[in-house]
Amino acid sequence: MRSPAELTEIFRANGLKVTPQRQLLFRLVHGNECHPTAEVLFARASEQMPGISLRTVYQTLTDLASMGELRSLDLGTGATRFDPNTDDHHHVVCDRCGDVRDVYVSGVERLPVDGLDGFEVREASILFTGVCPRCAEVGDEATPSQHRNPSSTTNPTTTNTAKEKLS
Amino acid sequence: MRSPAELTEIFRANGLKVTPQRQLLFRLVHGNECHPTAEVLFARASEQMPGISLRTVYQTLTDLASMGELRSLDLGTGATRFDPNTDDHHHVVCDRCGDVRDVYVSGVERLPVDGLDGFEVREASILFTGVCPRCAEVGDEATPSQHRNPSSTTNPTTTNTAKEKLS
DNA sequence: ATGCTGATCTGCACGAATTGCGAACGAGCA
DNA sequence: TGCTCGTTCGCAATTCGTGCAGATCAGCAT
Numbered sequence: 534m535r536s537p538a539e540l541t542e543i544f545r546a547n548g549l550k551v552t553p554q555r556q557l558l559f560r561l562v563h564g565n566e567c568h569p570t571a572e573v574l575f576a577r578a579s580e581q582m583p584g585i586s587l588r589t590v591y592q593t594l595t596d597l598a599s600m601g602e603l604r605s606l607d608l609g610t611g612a613t614r615f616d617p618n619t620d621d622h623h624h625v626v627c628d629r630c631g632d633v634r635d636v637y638v639s640g641v642e643r644l645p646v647d648g649l650d651g652f653e654v655r656e657a658s659i660l661f662t663g664v665c666p667r668c669a670e671v672g673d674e675a676t677p678s679q680h681r682n683p684s685s686t687t688n689p690t691t692t693n694t695a696k697e698k699l700s
Numbered sequence: 701m702r703s704p705a706e707l708t709e710i711f712r713a714n715g716l717k718v719t720p721q722r723q724l725l726f727r728l729v730h731g732n733e734c735h736p737t738a739e740v741l742f743a744r745a746s747e748q749m750p751g752i753s754l755r756t757v758y759q760t761l762t763d764l765a766s767m768g769e770l771r772s773l774d775l776g777t778g779a780t781r782f783d784p785n786t787d788d789h790h791h792v793v794c795d796r797c798g799d800v801r802d803v804y805v806s807g808v809e810r811l812p813v814d815g816l817d818g819f820e821v822r823e824a825s826i827l828f829t830g831v832c833p834r835c836a837e838v839g840d841e842a843t844p845s846q847h848r849n850p851s852s853t854t855n856p857t858t859t860n861t862a863k864e865k866l867s
Numbered sequence: 868a869t870g871c872t873g874a875t876c877t878g879c880a881c882g883a884a885t886t887g888c889g890a891a892c893g894a895g896c897a
Numbered sequence: 898t899g900c901t902c903g904t905t906c907g908c909a910a911t912t913c914g915t916g917c918a919g920a921t922c923a924g925c926a927t
Contacts, residue, residue, distance in 0.1 A: 550874060586878070589877070611913075625816065639814075648789075649801075650833070654829070662825075663820045717895070739883095739884085753905060780884085
């Protein structure tokens with residue numbers, strides 16, 4: 534994503550107004566590697582501009598996303614996350630803490646895909662899940678919560694793909 | 701996913717009761733290639749068992765999923781979808797109609813991933829998006845699916861005046 | 868500077884997808 | 898046939914966003 538100054542120019546060049554709220558968000562999102570949610574950005578923004586509306590945060594983020602200056606991500610973590618990194622990349626999510634990191638994968642377009650059967654693929658996004666270094670240190674006590682059933686089948690759901698050790 | 705009969709045995713063997721509601725859902729989900737949502741299954745179930753609760757549908761589906769007999773998918777289409785196919789596979793979603801199809805990709809675990817930096821990857825899921833053969837035939841007038849879709853690549857829905865020129 | 872005017876912002880209600888909870892119900896065993 | 902505890906049901910509550918409408922303000926013209 535471009536710098537706050539560049540975004541300001543782009544907005545103005547396109548007939549969009551540059552408000553203090555937008556500028557604040559430009560700054561908060563620029564270079565933000567944390568893949569924040571709208572709520573998180575709202576909290577940060579509120580510190581510097583009490584009274585800013587959550588509605589405005591959503592608005593501005595979707596605007597930036599529709600301009601291609603920001604990517605909005607659905608990583609299955611409940612809320613949409615925003616990523617200023619607009620490169621062609623993918624993500625890893627930590628099962629335990631929910632932390633997200635950008636990863637680069639090459640050769641995706643060369644993968645043999647079976648079953649497409651006429652489907653024209655335009656985009657492929659890979660979502661890796663696992664345990665981040667920090668959580669791995671802490672230990673194993675954090676087991677994925679089980680529902681009511683104590684003794685279910687042994688079969689571990691589907692832990693097959695991308696068996697670690699890849700970089 | 702296993703057959704309704706097998707599931708019945710498994711449930712009982714695990715001390716879970718086999719209710720008519722559960723059996724109905726076993727049948728509705730078994731071999732269902734449509735990746736239905738809970739709401740859709742609820743509708744189908746209601747036809748055969750008026751009065752069944754949506755709550756029960758959710759309950760049973762999550763139970764099956766936590767037993768590894770069913771995979772629950774978040775494909776960014778708004779609602780969780782359920783897939784009786786527990787093989788190691790991935791999905792393609794049609795941008796236009798929201799249709800989902802299973803695809804098989806080999807060599808995923810051999811992809812070079814850059815930026816992991818200590819992250820232990822346990823699983824990788826690939827989500828392809830594009831246009832299904834049926835929608836491709838129809839042309840461009842096909843309307844997007846009825847699900848709310850967070851994607852940013854398309855028009856900004858309503859009142860956006862100056863923004864229209866951007867995307 | 869000052870005024871205009873339409874783009875923005877804010878607050879609130881609404882909507883979709885789940886989940887929490889407690890009371891009524893019923894599957895499976897004695 | 899009866900008991901008991903797992904299930905079901907229905908409704909409230911929650912989470913994440915979006916639609917709306919009136920109050921405001923950025924940016925251009927005067």
